[in-house]
Amino acid sequence: MTPSERLSVAIVGGSGYAGGEFLRLALGHPHLEVTQVTSERSAGLPVSMVHPNLRGRTNLKFRKAAELGAADIVVLALPHNSAAKRIAEFTEKGRIVVDLSADFRLKDPEVYRATYGEAHPAPEGLGDWVYGNPELHREDLRGATRIACAGCFATSVILALYPLLKLGVLLPKDIIATGLVGSSAAGASASESSHHPERAGSLRVYKPVGHRHTAEASQELPGNFPLHLTAISTPRVRGILTTAQAWLPDGYSERDIWSAYREVYAAEPFVRIVKAARGIHRYPDPMLLDGTNYCDIGFELDTETGRVVLMSAIDNLVKGTAGHAIQSLNIACGWEETAGLDFAGLHPA
Amino acid sequence: MTPSERLSVAIVGGSGYAGGEFLRLALGHPHLEVTQVTSERSAGLPVSMVHPNLRGRTNLKFRKAAELGAADIVVLALPHNSAAKRIAEFTEKGRIVVDLSADFRLKDPEVYRATYGEAHPAPEGLGDWVYGNPELHREDLRGATRIACAGCFATSVILALYPLLKLGVLLPKDIIATGLVGSSAAGASASESSHHPERAGSLRVYKPVGHRHTAEASQELPGNFPLHLTAISTPRVRGILTTAQAWLPDGYSERDIWSAYREVYAAEPFVRIVKAARGIHRYPDPMLLDGTNYCDIGFELDTETGRVVLMSAIDNLVKGTAGHAIQSLNIACGWEETAGLDFAGLHPA
Amino acid sequence: MTPSERLSVAIVGGSGYAGGEFLRLALGHPHLEVTQVTSERSAGLPVSMVHPNLRGRTNLKFRKAAELGAADIVVLALPHNSAAKRIAEFTEKGRIVVDLSADFRLKDPEVYRATYGEAHPAPEGLGDWVYGNPELHREDLRGATRIACAGCFATSVILALYPLLKLGVLLPKDIIATGLVGSSAAGASASESSHHPERAGSLRVYKPVGHRHTAEASQELPGNFPLHLTAISTPRVRGILTTAQAWLPDGYSERDIWSAYREVYAAEPFVRIVKAARGIHRYPDPMLLDGTNYCDIGFELDTETGRVVLMSAIDNLVKGTAGHAIQSLNIACGWEETAGLDFAGLHPA
C-alpha cells in the first residue's frame, strides 16, 4: 500500500457519539475514505442531519446494517455486547475490524463473565484482538487486523499509572481512581438522567464502586495491586479528569515520578506531562482537550505522607474512543501515527 | 376564614416541574396544606423521589388522578388541553380551581382555536376564569374561584410592556420581544432536544415566529399594535430574560418611562425596576431570580432613534407559573399577598 | 430574652460572599436584625448594589469598619488572618462574636502555625471559641459567645466521616477525601483563575495535596487515622460534593453504616441520609442544595473489597459557612435551631 492510497471504511452504528466522532476524524484523514455508515433508526437520512457539524463535509447517508457491503476497514460502534454477537457477519465484510465497544477488550472470558454478567458470545476469537492502546501495545498493533478500542475511563487510568507501576515507583497498595466524566460518555440516547434540567447543574456519583473498566485497567496494568474506581458525572459534555491516589515507596521522590513518565512517554506523540510551577493551567484539564487526541498527565506529591496524586485528562470521545482507534489504525496500517489527529484544541474553550 | 386556618390543596399532575414547584411553595405556605398530589406514572411513590429537594419536607405519596378526593383548592398542573377536557371532574372536587396550563387563559374561543389548532373543549365556562396576573387583575382576583395562571413568556412580555402601553408611552408600532428561556420551560420529560450533550452548550432558536403566547399577551395588553415574539433556548435551567424592542413617541424621554413604571408598579410587591447607573448588575438578570417570585424590569433608551429596549426577567417556574399562581391565590383568599413567597434569591447563584 | 426579641447584628466585611450570605439569611431571621454592614471598598453604597438579590429587601448601606458601632452580635467575614489580628477591637463591640474565617477554628497554635505558615496572632483566646459545628458541638454551643464557623470542605468531610469513626465502623487506614468545589468558594474577588472563559469549562485540580482544612477535620474527627484531601474546582458556582474513600473492618456490613448514621444523626434537622435504590437522584448532589442548610450524606459499599465510598453534599456558602453559623447562633441564643434556615432548595435547579 502506498502512502497516498486510501482505504475504504464502513462505520456500523454511526448515529451514536462514538461512531460520529470516528466519522468526523475519518473524513479528515489522508488515508481513509468513509464509504458506508449504518444506522437502524436513521437509515435514509443524511449523516449531517444527525451530526450537524458535518454539514457541507459529506453527502453520505445512513443505511441499514443489513445493507452493509464490503470495505477495507469495518468500524463497529455498537452498544456493548452487540458487536460480539454478530462478529462473524462483520469480519466477512472487511479485512480490518475495529471495535469501539467493550466486547473484545478482555482476554479472559471468565473475567468478561464476571464483569458483564453473561458469557462472552464469541470467546473463541478473543485471542485475535489487540487492545487498542498504542502506548502499551504499539508493536502488537503493527499489522493488526482486529483492534479492540480501549475504554475511555480505563484509558485515563492506565495512562496515568502505567509508567509508575512498570518501573516500580508505586507501592503495591490500594490505588483509588476517581473519574469526573462528561455527559457524552453515556451516549446519544436521551434519558431521564441526561435530561438537561436534571443534569446541567448536577455532580452525580453514578458508579461509586463496581465500575466495569476496573477489569480492563487491571488487565493492562503491570503489578499486583488493588485498583478501585469511582465515577462521577459533571456538567461538562466531553472529557474525563481522573485523579488517582497512590503511594510512593520509601526513598522515592518526585524525581522518580518524572523519570518514569519521561522514560516511558518520551516519544509518545499524544501524551504530555503537564505540571507547571505557576499559572492557572498547572495540571491536566479536559477543558483544553475537546476534539484532541491528547492525554495530559500530571502529578503532585505529598512529601509528608508519600501520597501521590496522579492526574490525567482526555476527551472521552477522542483519546477515549475514536481518536485512540484512529491512532491504533495508523499504526496497524503503517501510516504516520498522528495522521488525522492534528487538532490542537481550543483556548479558551 | 381566620388567618390561621389552612385550606387543603390537591395538586393534579404533581410530578412535572410546574406541579412540583407549586408543591414546594405550598409546603412552606402559612395558609395551605397539601393533602393530595396525583401522578399517573409515579402513583404510589413518595413525592420526594421525584422532587428530591423535598426530602424530609413531606411524606406525601403520589396517587392516581382517579383517586382524587375533595379539597378546598384543586391545582391543575396538566399538559395543555388536558385540564379543559376534564374540567367538570375537577370543579366538582374543589371550590377553588387553579389551572397552570394555557387552557383557560384566552377569553375568545376563536382565538384559542387559531392559537392551539383545535376547538376549545369547554368554551362555555371560559368567562368564569380570571387571568392569573395580579398586577393587571388584582381586583378581579379577590374572591375568584377560577384562576387561569398566566404563561411564563407572556408574563415577562406583559409586565415589561403594560405600564408603557397603558399610559401611551409607546408608539403603536411593531414591538419585537425576544425571550431567552431556560430548559425547564420545556417540562420534565426527557427528549432528544433536552439531552444534555445536545443542549448544554446550545443557543437554539426554537420558536422564531408563531409563539402561542402572542395571543395571550395581545389579549392582556392595552392598545392596538403588532406584537412579535421570538423564543430562544439557553443553557440555563430556569429563567426567562425578555428584551422588548419598542419605540417612544416624539417628545417623550426616559423620564416618561420611569414615570409610567412607577405609577403602575409603585405598590407592587414583586415587581422591581432595575436600572443601575454602574456596576455589573445594571439590568434584570434571571440569574438572581431562581426560586423567587420577582419580575425585574429595566430599560434603556436610544435617544437618537427613539428605540427603547425594555427588559424583564423572571423565574419561569415561579413568577412564570407556580409563584404567580400562589400570589393570585393569596389575593383570591384574602391572605397577605406575599405569603409563602418570601425567598429573596441567591447571590452568587 | 423572649423569643420575639430581636438581637442586633453587625456584619464586618459584608461585601464578600460569606458576609453577603449571612446578610441574606439574617434579613429573613425572626430573631436577628442587621443594623450594620461594613465594607472598605464599598462604603457608602447600598448593600443591594453588591448583593443584588437583596434589592427591595434592605435599605442598609455599607460603612467602613472604623465606623463600627456596638451590636449584640458581631459577625466577622474577613479574609483569613484578618479577624485574629483585630479581635480585641471586635469583642469590644459585641457580646457575641461569630467568626466565619479559619482564624479561631484550630485549638492548638502550633497546628495553626504549621497549617497557615505563621504564628497565630491571638493565641491566648483560642480556648474561648467553640467550633461552629452543631452536629458535633451542640452542647458546647449553648450559651456560647465565641463561635468559630467551621470550614466548608472540612464540614463536608467531617459530617460524612464522624458517625462511622465515632462508632468504630471504619478501619484506621488512610482515608482519601476528594472535594468537588464551586467557584464561589474562592471568594468575590476576580482573578485570572476565576475569569469566566478560563473557568467555565474547567475541571481544575487546585489543591491535590496539602489542603489546609486537613488540620481542622483531623482535629474534629475521632480516632487516629491518616486523612488525605484533594480539592478540584468544577463549573458549578456553589456547592461541594465530597467523596471519601474508606475501609470497613472485617465482619461489618452496609447495615452497620446505616446504623451509625442513624444513631448519630437521627435527630439532626439538617442532615439527610440519601441512598435511594433507584431513580436518578440516588446519592447526594449539590445541585439540590443551593441556598439550603442541608448536608446530604450517602454511601456505597464494595462488598468484595470492603471499600466504602462516603458522599456528602452541601452548599459551601450555607451549610459550609453562613447557614452553619446561623444554626450555631440559634443554639447559642436558645432559639429554634432551624430559625431562618427553612429554604427547601429548588428542583430543577
Next chain:
Amino acid sequence: MTPSERLSVAIVGGSGYAGGEFLRLALGHPHLEVTQVTSERSAGLPVSMVHPNLRGRTNLKFRKAAELGAADIVVLALPHNSAAKRIAEFTEKGRIVVDLSADFRLKDPEVYRATYGEAHPAPEGLGDWVYGNPELHREDLRGATRIACAGCFATSVILALYPLLKLGVLLPKDIIATGLVGSSAAGASASESSHHPERAGSLRVYKPVGHRHTAEASQELPGNFPLHLTAISTPRVRGILTTAQAWLPDGYSERDIWSAYREVYAAEPFVRIVKAARGIHRYPDPMLLDGTNYCDIGFELDTETGRVVLMSAIDNLVKGTAGHAIQSLNIACGWEETAGLDFAGLHPA
C-alpha cells in the same frame, strides 16, 4: 511565491484571545510560519504557558513589542486604538499588515469619531485598508497588504443581512439585531463582570443600545435602513448567535429569501444555509461552530405579518476574528482560501 513557500508571521499582542487564536490557526497553516509573538506582560514566557492548548505545538516565547523584528506579515492583536497610534512602527516591519482591532475598519474618520469618541489617530491611511470580509470584498482582498479584520458581532449581522439587502428582499424598515455573545468576546483580562460566580449563570444585557459595531455594519450593508443592535452576554465562552428581525416586502415569499442566499453565497466555502424541516438542529447554533470558520445562516418567515427572523451563528474568535483574518490573508496571498481552516467542529460539543 510558490505554494510551498511559507511566509513569516509576527503576532503583536499575542497573549490575548484574538492573538492566541490567530497563533493556533497559523501554526497549522501550510503557508505560514510564526516567528515572533509579542506580549508586554508575558515577555520571556513560553506562549504555551498562556495558551496551554499549544503545549507541544510550539516552542515560541513571547517577546516585548520593542523587540519586534521584520516579518512578511505583521498581525496586530492589540486593544482598540492602540494599533492606529503606532501604525507606522508596524508597517515598517512587514509588507502585509493585518489588524484585528476596530482601528481601520471605518472608512470615514468622522464616523470613527462619532463611534469611538475621539479623533482617529491616523486618518490619512484609512483608504489603504481593505475591510476583511471575504464574502463582500473578495476581489479587493486579492493582493491586499492592509487588512482590517471585521468585528465579530458585525460579521454575524452583515452576513445574515447582506444578500437580502443587496437583492432588495427586505423592506427599508427598522432592522433589529440581537446578539447573544460568549464571554471570550470581552477578552482575556479578568474583571468583576467576568468573575465566574457573577457570570456563569448570567444572561446580561450589556449593550442594549449604542453598540459600536452598528457603524461598521451600516458601512458595509447596502441600502438605507435603520439598523439597531442589542448585545446580551450568555454563559457560553465562545460564539455569537444573532437574530435579526426584518420585514419582507409585499409579494415576496420564503422562496425569495432562499434565492438571495443561494445567489450570493452559493460558492462561499464558509457560509452554510441551515434551515432543516425537522430534527433538533434546525437553525444555526454556535454550539456546533467552536473552533470553525463557518458562519451558519438560517431564517424563518411569519407569513401573516411579513416578519422574517434571520439567524446567524459564528465562533467570535474564528469567523468573528482570527479565522476571518486567515481567510482574508489566504485570498490576499493567492493561497487556497480554506488553507488552515479545515476544522469541522465538534458534535456533541
